[in-house]
Amino acid sequence: MQKKSLSLGKVYGLLEPGPVILLTTASRGRANVMTQSWHTMIDFEPPLVGLVVSDRNYSYAALKSTKECVINIPTADIAKEVVGCGNLSGQKVDKFKRFHLTREDASMVQAPLIQECFASFECRVVDTKLAAKYGFFVVEVVKAWMDPSVKNPETLHHRGKGVFMVAGKSIRLPSKML
């Protein structure tokens, strides 16, 4: 994917539909990737996102200590890799290596972008008040990237237990909503 800089005001339009994401972190020189569906937009611009990362996830410690991550959005062509990353813990395995995912340097955080994803958002943690109780982190997107040639991304939407809805057609209705 040939990603280019994306205006921060366009981030919500990619996360609001509820795609599965690949969340990357990096701690002490070691990067990890986690498959994740529990996220929500919280504000438009600067874009604030709520992420649920349980303390049972290996990524929890890295997210809490470095306060940085990257939200990457995959499409159906790498569905096997997405499921693979959700079924293994980064504690035991280098998932980038195992699933042939390519790290790219981010510009503002240590965690890497994933080359195979069409959109990547570099994030900093801004609120951890509900982290201990629910694993809920509020992050701010500080830099966004997207491959502008991708128009109707075939994102994955998890129905549970390995069943995914693949993004279908788009419809447009007259609306004043953002």
Place this chain on the structure above:
Amino acid sequence: MQKKSLSLGKVYGLLEPGPVILLTTASRGRANVMTQSWHTMIDFEPPLVGLVVSDRNYSYAALKSTKECVINIPTADIAKEVVGCGNLSGQKVDKFKRFHLTREDASMVQAPLIQECFASFECRVVDTKLAAKYGFFVVEVVKAWMDPSVKNPETLHHRGKGVFMVAGKSIRLPSKML
């Protein structure tokens, strides 16, 4: 829709894909409905859900004071009504009447179910620590309903400004994920 009782353990599979929801509240005998896409699962069972309802929304006061709501999931056949409810404030209009949406009594909360939606989850607010700052409420689903005849619901997923992705095909991959 002929909704029947749904096991609470199945709620996440309907919200995790990220559909647009119609959130109902009721305060002082008056019900309201709000179109909403900013939500996330927080825990499986009992199901905890995070909802962003800004204090600019008319529903904010009702949610804060009654601590009750119903999450209803619409499908593409009522897309016009969904957009209509997102473009008007309940302060001025009875949206049920305006958009011919049918109220059904909930069993455990005052807010109504919407008959035209295939799934409805009765909720109680359990955490408001981030409500003042971000409009973020943690709610617990206390009773769930679904029309069991609906297998692959054509849910709506908002890309912004009235453009919706309609749920496409389902794929299944071997997975240990919940």
